[in-house]
Amino acid sequence: MFFLEPLGDQAVLAHFENEDLAANFAQVVRRHARAWVIDVVQAYITVAVFFDAEQIRFADAAAELKQIESGADKTEANPALHHIPCCYDLALDMERVTQHTGLARDEVIRCHTSTEYTVYAIGFCPGFPYLGYLPPALQGVPRLDAPRTRVEPGSVGMTGKQTGIYTEARPGGWNIIGRTPLELVGVRDGYFPIRTGDRVVFHAIDESEYRTFLGKRLA
Numbered sequence: 434m435f436f437l438e439p440l441g442d443q444a445v446l447a448h449f450e451n452e453d454l455a456a457n458f459a460q461v462v463r464r465h466a467r468a469w470v471i472d473v474v475q476a477y478i479t480v481a482v483f484f485d486a487e488q489i490r491f492a493d494a495a496a497e498l499k500q501i502e503s504g505a506d507k508t509e510a511n512p513a514l515h516h517i518p519c520c521y522d523l524a525l526d527m528e529r530v531t532q533h534t535g536l537a538r539d540e541v542i543r544c545h546t547s548t549e550y551t552v553y554a555i556g557f558c559p560g561f562p563y564l565g566y567l568p569p570a571l572q573g574v575p576r577l578d579a580p581r582t583r584v585e586p587g588s589v590g591m592t593g594k595q596t597g598i599y600t601e602a603r604p605g606g607w608n609i610i611g612r613t614p615l616e617l618v619g620v621r622d623g624y625f626p627i628r629t630g631d632r633v634v635f636h637a638i639d640e641s642e643y644r645t646f647l648g649k650r651l652a
Contacts, residue, residue, distance in 0.1 A: 435502060437495045443471075444483045445495050447502075452553045452565065455480050456630035458502055460512055465501055469494065475629035476554040512551075514632045515651060517598070519546075519589050519611040520643040526577070526608040530591070533574040542637055544568045545610065550596065550633045560600040560618035562627050567594055580606035587613045589635070611635075614647040626651045 435454075440446040449455040459475040462482060469488040474481045484494045521527070521542050530541055550564035557563075566572070576592045581604060584590070588599040590607030599605060600618040613635075618625060627633070638646070 437498065439491050440481050442491075443486050444481050445491060445498055447480045447482065447498065449478050449480070452477050452551065454478075456512070456551060456553065460630045462498065462501060467497060476556070512630045512632055513628070514549075514634065515627060517613050517615065517633055517635050517651070518638040518642065518646060519613050519635045520638050520640055521545075521611040522640050523612040523643070524610045525588075527610055529577075530571075530574050530608050530610055534571060536570060541571065541610065544571050545591070545596065546635045546637055548634075552627055552629050552631045552633060555627070555629055558599070558601045558603050559620050560625050560627060562597055562617075562631075562633065564596045564598075564633055565594060567591060567596055574608055576606040577608065580604050584609065585612065587615065587617075589613060611637075612643070614638075614643045614645075614649065616648060616650045619650070624650065 436448050438446050447458060449458065455475055455478050459473050459480045462470065462473050469485045471483040471485055474483070482494070482498060527538055527541065531538055534541065536544070548568050552562045553565050554563040555561060571591065572594050574592055583602055584599045584605040586599060586601050588609045589611040590597055590599065590605065590609050592607045597607065598613060598617060617627060
């Protein structure tokens with residue numbers, strides 16, 4: 434299932450049956466790089482394609498997007514795979530997660546690092562990746578009863594079916610199970626290496642390795 438509708442007067446909103454189809458479409462549209470495309474923004478099962486209204490009308494943009502979707506090789510997206518170190522020794526809510534899941538700490542870490550996640554949306558703060566989905570054994574842990582007034586940059590959180598990374602200091606209510614030393618966003622110089630449709634894998638590091646990599650950018 435694939436259908437299009439206007440989003441304001443300068444965007445086409447595409448709806449899909451599932452997140453993976455939407456992620457593939459977003460990747461393919463970016464790769465085809467029509468001159469009238471300003472931006473491509475995925476959010477789970479929808480993709481907004483913003484266009485230059487001086488170059489094209491909605492009807493023509495929608496028609497071209499249908500051609501792209503129907504004619505694209507579904508394997509051509511070739512999303513990037515990001516390996517992100519995470520120091521689980523810096524967890525703030527590991528005990529809470531173990532209590533809710535019934536898993537030991539080492540098993541929580543094993544489950545979290547053994548999954549390849551897809552970036553289904555970016556938002557909340559610049560570059561914050563919403564990653565899905567947690568393995569079933571880790572799903573269902575609710576948000577904190579009272580959000581923290583400050584969560585440090587690099588904090589790796591989880592709640593419900595999702596995990597994610599706080600790229601800037603922000604209030605937040607997700608369960609913090611670790612922290613990455615890497616810089617994942619640079620607003621001033623437009624550094625945003627993670628995009629929707631990309632894949633993310635975490636790997637565990639100790640505090641010594643955390644200090645070694647602190648402040649370095651994602652390669």
